[in-house]
Amino acid sequence: MNKVIAVINQLEFSSYASQPWRDFANTYEALCHKLNFIKEIYTLTPQTFTQKAHITTYDILKEMQAYIHEPTIIVYVDAQAPFLDIELLKKMIQTTQQYHSQYHFAEGYPLGLCAQIIHSSILGDLTILAQEHQDAFLYKTNKYTFFFELLRSKLNDFDIETTLSPIDLREKRIELSYDNKNNAKIAEQFVKAGIFDATTLLANIAKLDQLKVGLPNYYPIQITANCPQECHYCPAPTLPNFNTNKMMDIALYKKILEKIVAFSGEAIIGLSLLGEPALHPEIASFIEITLAHPSLRLHIETSGIGWSQSARETLAQSASPRLSLILSLDSLDRREYETMRGEKFEEAIDFFHFMLENPALKERFWVQRVRLEAQEAGLQAFYHQIKEKHEQIIIQKYHNYAGLLPSQNDINIKPLTRSGCWALQREMSIYLDGSVHLCRVDVSKKHDLGRIPENSLEEIWQKQQEFYRSHLMHDYPMICANCEEYYIYTF
Numbered sequence: 001m002n003k004v005i006a007v008i009n010q011l012e013f014s015s016y017a018s019q020p021w022r023d024f025a026n027t028y029e030a031l032c033h034k035l036n037f038i039k040e041i042y043t044l045t046p047q048t049f050t051q052k053a054h055i056t057t058y059d060i061l062k063e064m065q066a067y068i069h070e071p072t073i074i075v076y077v078d079a080q081a082p083f084l085d086i087e088l089l090k091k092m093i094q095t096t097q098q099y100h101s102q103y104h105f106a107e108g109y110p111l112g113l114c115a116q117i118i119h120s121s122i123l124g125d126l127t128i129l130a131q132e133h134q135d136a137f138l139y140k141t142n143k144y145t146f147f148f149e150l151l152r153s154k155l156n157d158f159d160i161e162t163t164l165s166p167i168d169l170r171e172k173r174i175e176l177s178y179d180n181k182n183n184a185k186i187a188e189q190f191v192k193a194g195i196f197d198a199t200t201l202l203a204n205i206a207k208l209d210q211l212k213v214g215l216p217n218y219y220p221i222q223i224t225a226n227c228p229q230e231c232h233y234c235p236a237p238t239l240p241n242f243n244t245n246k247m248m249d250i251a252l253y254k255k256i257l258e259k260i261v262a263f264s265g266e267a268i269i270g271l272s273l274l275g276e277p278a279l280h281p282e283i284a285s286f287i288e289i290t291l292a293h294p295s296l297r298l299h300i301e302t303s304g305i306g307w308s309q310s311a312r313e314t315l316a317q318s319a320s321p322r323l324s325l326i327l328s329l330d331s332l333d334r335r336e337y338e339t340m341r342g343e344k345f346e347e348a349i350d351f352f353h354f355m356l357e358n359p360a361l362k363e364r365f366w367v368q369r370v371r372l373e374a375q376e377a378g379l380q381a382f383y384h385q386i387k388e389k390h391e392q393i394i395i396q397k398y399h400n401y402a403g404l405l406p407s408q409n410d411i412n413i414k415p416l417t418r419s420g421c422w423a424l425q426r427e428m429s430i431y432l433d434g435s436v437h438l439c440r441v442d443v444s445k446k447h448d449l450g451r452i453p454e455n456s457l458e459e460i461w462q463k464q465q466e467f468y469r470s471h472l473m474h475d476y477p478m479i480c481a482n483c484e485e486y487y488i489y490t491f
Helices: 027-034 057-067 086-099 120-132 146-157 181-192 198-202 205-211 250-264 283-291 309-317 334-340 345-356 373-389 422-426 457-472
Strands: 003-009 040-044 072-078 103-107 116-119 160-164 218-220 267-270 296-302 323-328 365-371 393-397 435-437 448-451
Touching: 003 027, 040 057, 057 120, 072 086, 072 120, 086 103, 086 116, 086 160, 086 198, 103 146, 116 120, 116 146, 120 146, 181 205, 198 205, 205 457, 218 250, 250 267, 250 283, 250 296, 250 457, 283 296, 283 309, 323 345, 334 345, 334 373, 345 365, 365 373, 373 393, 422 457, 448 457
Parallel strands: 003 040, 003 072, 103 160, 218 267, 267 296, 296 323, 323 365, 365 393
Antiparallel strands: 072 116, 103 116, 435 448
């Protein structure tokens, strides 16, 4: 029988995790109490790595390797996730012992409810894989599954065991953790509903759709109504302010960001709502101002047209894990490109090469094509041509903006059962004058939820949640009834 130890990762411990949790001083103390059936607990803290400015996945695995000197089953948990189900964990440990598994994980449960289990015999292999992996901070970006992500390329080389939830809850995308403001709010809602572990969670399935809504995580913001093209799949050219040189004032943008940080804490800001962000004369300042907020990430979707040399330099200098870009390119064939998008093919291709030639930007850059029935023949050629140059590619589903645009694709990938809209759960769409519409599909402002700064984000969010609650009752306003974007999860 192998020795069992618990490794608790406390490298990051937010102010929310530091607050009292049930009868304990904080989430870490709650976890230690839950794990008291394991005789040895080893905690990874910043003090464990005093010589390291930036702790990587490789560093963590090397530390575990140095600490463990005999065959050991390692239970790995996050200090900010106190919902760990102990009965489930004990069964997983027993199965790991019985079948000599090298990696054991649970599937179908909310994140934060289950531990990862690894055997010390594969620490050396994991360390090598971590050194080779392109994401040095995988333990942060995939904190509940990073061992699996390391093993993914060589799954057949390891003995892997999976424990399945009796009800698959992956599509709910629930994370029970106190690592940020949004997750902490959701976690507290679960606690108030009497949900502390897998048993109480499975007994409250009917409540999950309401409990899993926290705060807005993604804010699409329109900073310009101008665009150099009239793409077949975009509603912008149908709107009255299209190419009227209307721009968001940067002073208003600063106020909006301040309110977002105060309300959501961490969030993703998108600068591409119904306009080409590069055409705003102050785009460089928008980028710099956004990334100056440590809790914000910035996402830009662009045609690649209109980027001045100075704006490109700002992009290159701002290259950060908190910056991501999508180039809406659609085709590498000039004729097809012009059919789908219009002119300026050369400028778009030049921007494509600019992104590829900047290593830091290249890592955070995707190339996109919208799937249209009329251009289906060129889809595979585009995919393979891009793959030869760049790994990260998106084939985007066409949507008709709730009937505003004609149908251009008969492919139906809708779920069999309609669920509450992801955009209403996670997004807040802000337009040029600071007004907030129901969502990014509501381009004609059929539902005006308020205006920033006149209305608080909390007021606006509460109005938006009224529509979400109607969705849960299968009561949809006209724009929602005609929309096929409800199941699309963004970020």
